[in-house]
Amino acid sequence: MQSDFNDSSIYMAGPSVTEADIAIVMDAARNGWYGKNAYKYIELFEKTIAEYHNRAHALMTPNCTSAIHLILKGLGIKEGDEVIVPECTWMATAVPIHYQRGKIVFADIDPVHWCVTAETIAERITPRTKAVMVVDLYGNMPDMEAIKALCDSKGVYLIEDAAEAIGSRYNGTPAGKFGVGSVFSFHRTKTITTGEGGMLLLDDEALYQRCKFLRDHGRQPGSFYCTEIANKYMPSNLLAALGYAQFLRLKELVDKKRWIWHSYIKALADIPGLTFNPEPENVYNSVWCTALVFDKKFGISKEQGMKAFEDRGQPSRPFFYPLSSLPAFKAYLSDTNGGEKNNPVAYDISSRSINLPSALCVTQEHIDQIVATVKALINGK
Ligand SMILES: Cc1ncc(COP(=O)(O)O)c(C=O)c1O
Known part of the structure; x- marks a missing residue:
């Protein structure tokens, strides 16, 4: 299945890229520069991944870390706000909280599934808690029902860091469908890759519009009129073409x-x-x-x-x-x-x-x- 891959070394992590994937990227390289074609694969990848996960919207980003930052910013996480994350995860789950000057709060993991539980989260909730970010560690999933019930009862946002879990399911629902928003990583080492890349999945229309605005320098679409200082977290059509091709597989x-x-x-x-x-x-x-x-x-x-x-x-x-x-x-x-x-x-x-x-x-x-x-x-x- 690997294109031009004759290396017999053992590798820790790395993708599978086929000639079919490359053909789709070549189409973007040849034709994806003018008019609607300049965004063709971004829109196709976002639409396909949103539909698969039964989400209303998807926003591709340069990596998953920026997707996490985008949702925290979109939700208005600010100085002094507490966000609970698992004690064991990759640091990218936590650092965007710091970017927002929020407080990172660590919750313990479960000895069996290695993810946070409703009990370990509950121990860390305070009046300053604004969000809980669960992580589907190595593809494992936490008890989403219990965690969602806890977050709903406490009025805090639930965010799913599904960076490592594309293709996992909980009670038949795909990883990436939980919480107010969820994120995937398409880093070179992930199951589907764009080299570097990420995706933010959302259902709420207003939050989507806010995150989309924040993703492109806080400017009015198609104009250079910027009303807020935001971020430049725009995706590349070439990388989106690879992501789309990989997602089909x-x-x-x-x-x-x-x-x-x-x-x-x-x-x-x-x-x-x-x-x-x-x-x-x-x-x-x-x-x-x-x-x-x-x-x-x-x-x-x-x-x-x-x-x-x-x-x-x-x-x-x-x-x-x-x-x-x-x-x-x-x-x-x-x-x-x-x-x-x-x-x-x-x-x-x-x-x-x-x-x-x-x-x-x-x-x-x-x-x-x-x-x-x-x-x-x-x-x-
Ligand atoms: C749990 C988790 N969250 C976030 C990220 C960040 O992903 P990226 O490297 O695409 O920014 C990763 C990547 O390894 C991850 O494993």
């Missing part, structure tokens, strides 16, 4: 991600104490990246796990660090926010978990080599 790409995940689970099934991305009964997990948690009985830290791969010249990555443990977020760490005492599950799971190679070019042969490393590590060799 969503099922095939998710099937491959799930094949990678299943293959690791099957090959390591005889070792009790290894846990992979869960798939509760009401969730279909698109498993952007296979993550592996070592049971405490092994006494294997994530650093030791990664060293075993490094020694064999194989790639691996750490499970996301608890954000409050990163120097970047030290201003947000306090007795009541972040830290191991407040969020023990995030600190524990992260300390003994790694990500396994999950690029879309991973083969059975690669899986066999990775599995051999895990087995040697467990057997102390």
